[in-house]
Amino acid sequence: MAAASTMFSDCSPSSMTARLLPLRRIHIDSTLFRSSISSPPLPCRRTISSAFAARMSAETSAKVIDGKSIAKQIRDEINIEISRMKDATGVVPGLAVILVGSRKDSQTYVRNKKKACEAVGVTSHEVNLSEDCTEEEVLNSIAGFNNDPSIHGILVQLPLPRHIDEENILNSVSIEKDVDGFHPLNIGRLAMRGREPLFVPCTPKGCIELLHRSGVEIKGKKAVVIGRSNIVGMPAALLLQRENATVTIVHSYTKNPEEITRQADIVISAAGVANMVRGSWIKPGGVVIDVGINAVDDPESHRGYRLVGDVCYQEACTVASAITPVPGGVGPMTIAMLLSNTLSSAKRVLNLK
């Protein structure tokens, strides 16, 4: 981990014209906090209390949890395991990705996943269906991959066009190939003591992995998860609970989210609202995992926008003991965990440990 003081500033005046979100990622619970914040969000520094300002003037101390580097380390480990698997069995893990329609962001995610597969030795298979395809066509694609022994993981890129029932589609993925971990049977096992899910959803798994690899103890700690989406917030809370943290989920109906969050030794924020979590929300010495990836206007950037998290990074750095940056924190971990799940699936089929 590197010192945070030299990192970019998310809370500078240039984000005053922040807007909500052309590039928001699909796994964020983006509708949750609209009622509790002003839109467009204020720049972080505008409303801070004098007590907090005094704390801010102290030297920044947070360590940066470098997701990019940790994810690379994990991909390297996966690469080595796959080489060994190939030598021993002749088999390599296979991942199928189903993309419906032509959303630019979805195409980018799928392309990135394919690249990451190639780099570690996972074979990837892509099916592109047109925006107006039928639900049956999607189900047929999934059925084909369910029955194909060379495929160990199946991923349906979300969101799907509106005329297709997402629940039906996700339920049709074989539980043994549900590398996204979104099947309710996997979620149920994740929630239950003494049960083991076959797969854990990639983004929350990445959050926990960041904590583990940064030496953050979870057991007995107070944790707050902000947001309760099916794919980040809720499973993140279940994972923290499995690690024996005392977990509270903060959501749009929570009164005093700031007060509750400030009690947490560990905060995982997955609200999808730029700079919502101010420095004053963070317990001194707390650890912050920021899942949010939100685009805010930035005329100085050649793209006209830049990406910031849910957490007002500049402020939080002065209070937290460790924090993930955006970008370069949780983001790279999601694909690394997808590769990890695909490898686990292949090992399970091959009966390898």
Next chain:
Amino acid sequence: MAAASTMFSDCSPSSMTARLLPLRRIHIDSTLFRSSISSPPLPCRRTISSAFAARMSAETSAKVIDGKSIAKQIRDEINIEISRMKDATGVVPGLAVILVGSRKDSQTYVRNKKKACEAVGVTSHEVNLSEDCTEEEVLNSIAGFNNDPSIHGILVQLPLPRHIDEENILNSVSIEKDVDGFHPLNIGRLAMRGREPLFVPCTPKGCIELLHRSGVEIKGKKAVVIGRSNIVGMPAALLLQRENATVTIVHSYTKNPEEITRQADIVISAAGVANMVRGSWIKPGGVVIDVGINAVDDPESHRGYRLVGDVCYQEACTVASAITPVPGGVGPMTIAMLLSNTLSSAKRVLNLK
């Protein structure tokens, strides 16, 4: 609801010799809090602070949430629905109960369930297998009921003998007949937003029903669930979350459980430790749902023991705005919810609303 001041006292000196628990009910997470309390537990009054004693001297104010009367009301409603169903379709709901071995407490529970079925018009079918039966025999019984259209709910009385794999057994119950709601697919759907479980586990469902029928608002409230068993604590937390409470689960690794619990507008305690939750744990005006049913020595009782909850009732009454007694609180709701689930299952098959 009646005033609590005339209720029995759980925290009197006669419970000084409290012991842990010949009659503890199977759904309580009994191993959770052993490390955090002294055993045998102290009588409530021994260690209370002077500030709390001063509060206690004030008039008691908690309303008693009368589970016995609410459960009767629900059973009456079920009885009326079943009569209508029978008139309209000729079908009545059928419940199968599988009992393995001859544990006295399990036999009592099964007998009580049969009686409750008869009283509302649910036909009950019981299978008694010997303590040394094979797992296959249990699975065969379940398979028979899975295929029997006159059976709408299947209940395997827990605990099972050690040589039988509980997970295998519970997983073999058809999801459409899982009136206990213990199948991981049901739990997964309970955890996920936008999904609906076919059945909700009976005891936590009963807790929420008590809150609803007592006019306690849940949305936006802070709730603490003490205990995280698969059959009470965890699903109770998921249900409160679905009702938009801000939920924290307190468990054996939680530091300062008293401080955390005292923040809660609603406490559901399912720890299985007599009198663990003292008056000082309760927020003034909070609502307390006590799932614990613990036996403590009582030489004055003809049985030699009496039943008390997790919550020190006498103390909590002086702080809470409403509280469930033990017995007569959550207890009677569990069977009422089992009947409700069985009726729902039959209605689903018959396509009735």
